[in-house]
Amino acid sequence: MIRVPFFLPFLLGLSACQPAADQDRAPTSRDFPQADRPTSSPGRYSISTEQARDDRNEATTVMDLAKIAPGMTVADIGSGEGYYTVRLAERVGQAGRVLAQDIDAGARDRLGQRVLRERLDNVSVRLGTPDDPKLPAASFDRVFMVHMYHEVGEPYAFLWRLRPALRPGGQVIVVDVDRPTDRHGIPPQLLFCELAAVGFKLVEFVRMPQVAGYYAQFVAEGARPDPAEIKPCSLATGASVSAGT
Numbered sequence: 001m002i003r004v005p006f007f008l009p010f011l012l013g014l015s016a017c018q019p020a021a022d023q024d025r026a027p028t029s030r031d032f033p034q035a036d037r038p039t040s041s042p043g044r045y046s047i048s049t050e051q052a053r054d055d056r057n058e059a060t061t062v063m064d065l066a067k068i069a070p071g072m073t074v075a076d077i078g079s080g081e082g083y084y085t086v087r088l089a090e091r092v093g094q095a096g097r098v099l100a101q102d103i104d105a106g107a108r109d110r111l112g113q114r115v116l117r118e119r120l121d122n123v124s125v126r127l128g129t130p131d132d133p134k135l136p137a138a139s140f141d142r143v144f145m146v147h148m149y150h151e152v153g154e155p156y157a158f159l160w161r162l163r164p165a166l167r168p169g170g171q172v173i174v175v176d177v178d179r180p181t182d183r184h185g186i187p188p189q190l191l192f193c194e195l196a197a198v199g200f201k202l203v204e205f206v207r208m209p210q211v212a213g214y215y216a217q218f219v220a221e222g223a224r225p226d227p228a229e230i231k232p233c234s235l236a237t238g239a240s241v242s243a244g245t
Contacts, residue, residue: 029131032157033232037190038182039153042104050083056210059087062146065206065215066173071095072141075165077133078102078148079125082111088144089120099135101128131157135165146175147213150186156230159198163224172200172218175208181235188214193233199224 053059062084068074070093076085079100089098100115102108105127112125128134131154135143143162152158166172172195179185192202195218204217 027157027160027227029154029157031227032154032160033230035153035155035194036232037186037235038180040150040182040184042148042151053083053211058208058211059084061208061210062144062173062175062215063087063091065204066142066144066171066217068092068142073097073099073139073167075099075101075133075135075140075143077128077143077145077162078151079111080104080107080148082114084144084146085111085123086114086118086120089123092122094122096122098123099126099140100124101126101133101135103128103130130154132161133158133165135162137164138167140165141167141170143170143172144175145173147177147184149174149176149191150181150184155194156198156227156232159195159200160224160227160230163198163200163220166220170220171203174216174218175211175213176216177213185213188216190233190235191216197225197230197233 048056068088068091070091072092073096074088074092076082076088076098079085079102082100085098085100089096092098098120100111100123102111108125108127114120115123115125126134130152133143143165149155162172174191174195176191177185178187180187181190188205195202199220199222200218201221202216203219204215206215208215
């Protein structure tokens with residue numbers, strides 16, 4: 001396993017105000033509704049080369065929209081070979097931190113070697129799981145999910161477990177393409193619905209024709225719902241549906 005210094009508060013346990021039953025048993029993926037959509041196969045689609053993406057000013061445009069600044073702590077979920085990771089590391093500077101996460105151990109290790117080779121001391125690399133990004137609680141100003149959300153097969157469990165990782169005022173950034181989820185994209189209305197089901201509010205949406213995609217920015221709003229209260233979204237309409245409908 002690649003180990004790179006990463007200094008974040010690791011807060012364990014759940015809030016003391018939660019019922020004892022919740023403290024005794026963490027929800028499993030079976031406690032969450034299933035997504036009404038197919039998913040794309042991870043690792044079988046390449047957005048473009050890093051140089052081509054820089055030529056389109058992709059990372060700079062996205063980081064500017066997200067207001068990434070020195071000293072921030074950012075998670076790059078589905079980091080792959082690290083296109084965003086290395087650029088986020090430069091933007092947040094030595095006072096900031098970047099946690100790069102992927103579910104592919106090979107990609108994790110290759111990025112870890114890149115981090116060491118380029119001496120990115122403010123970056124840590126970690127392995128996640130398909131239904132849990134495994135982020136430390138109350139740690140991030142921004143969580144990036146770039147061209148990967150359509151690969152998440154259990155979005156409600158994934159987002160529910162991601163939400164506590166945000167600091168007060170923290171935001172989730174999604175960059176994706178407006179096309180079916182089995183073609184490496186997700187229609188915006190379906191994305192909005194899935195995040196809203198777990199208590200995220202859309203605060204900004206920008207079409208990015210230079211990358212044939214879009215930028216969506218969310219904040220957590222209200223209390224995190226109980227898994228049994230989450231209403232899944234309809235692929236056909238992008239609207240939430242009652243359980244059993």
